[in-house]
Amino acid sequence: MATKLIGLAGSLRKRSLNHALLRAAAELAPEGVEIDIRTLHGIPVYDGDLEEAEGLPDAVVKLKDAVAAADGLLIASPEYNGSLPGTLKNGIDWMTRGGDASRVFGGLPVGLMGVTPGRLATAVAQSHWLQVFMRLSTAPYFGSMMQLGGGSKLFDDDLKLADDATRDRVARYVEGFAAFAAQNRRG
Numbered sequence: 549m550a551t552k553l554i555g556l557a558g559s560l561r562k563r564s565l566n567h568a569l570l571r572a573a574a575e576l577a578p579e580g581v582e583i584d585i586r587t588l589h590g591i592p593v594y595d596g597d598l599e600e601a602e603g604l605p606d607a608v609v610k611l612k613d614a615v616a617a618a619d620g621l622l623i624a625s626p627e628y629n630g631s632l633p634g635t636l637k638n639g640i641d642w643m644t645r646g647g648d649a650s651r652v653f654g655g656l657p658v659g660l661m662g663v664t665p666g667r668l669a670t671a672v673a674q675s676h677w678l679q680v681f682m683r684l685s686t687a688p689y690f691g692s693m694m695q696l697g698g699g700s701k702l703f704d705d706d707l708k709l710a711d712d713a714t715r716d717r718v719a720r721y722v723e724g725f726a727a728f729a730a731q732n733r734r735g
């Protein structure tokens with residue numbers, strides 16, 4: 549049985565390093581592991597009045613259903629001002645709405661990756677993400693860490709992960725996370 553993961557980057561930029569990291573993860577995933585990369589495009593800023601008038605935006609409904617049907621969620625998140633980026637937090641917040649947050653997030657295996665051009669490698673953002681994913685009763689993966697500093701030098705002009713040592717790290721991380729997700733597959 550294939551292991552199906554949803555990949556979500558915390559950046560909307562076309563040349564996002566975190567999106568590129570997700571693409572590398574999908575490329576390096578072992579046989580039998582599929583990473584379906586989604587984006588946050590089309591998700592408005594959360595507004596309770598909009599929700600009351602129109603319900604959940606289509607982009608949110610689609611993302612929720614995709615995550616609910618997946619074996620795990622693989623996040624690639626930048627760090628903004630010593631914390632997590634609001635863009636992705638906004639998407640996750642929307643996804644908890646509709647009265648079925650436990651269908652989407654309950655017991656969900658979550659892997660956290662991150663890349664930054666700076667040196668601190670998104671460690672603080674990831675610790676803040678853990679607070680959020682703990683609140684949502686997910687199953688975070690602690691088997692290894694995937695925090696990359698000096699990110700601008702790791703990718704080539706086409707944003708392909710070019711550094712061999714980092715490619716090995718990413719491959720090992722995806723293999724470990726996918727095995728964890730398969731072991732913790734939800735009924």
Ligand code: FNR
Pocket residue numbers: 558559560561563564565566567626627628629630631663664665666667668669670
């Ligand atoms: C940043 N950046 C950043 N980097 C970091 O390592 N620690 C930080 O606290 C911050 N803070 C921060 C705030 C804001 C508002 C922006 C826009 C950027 C730099 C950030 O890591 C860099 O822009 C990444 O390239 C963003 O990720 P993507 O878009 O390349 O995936």
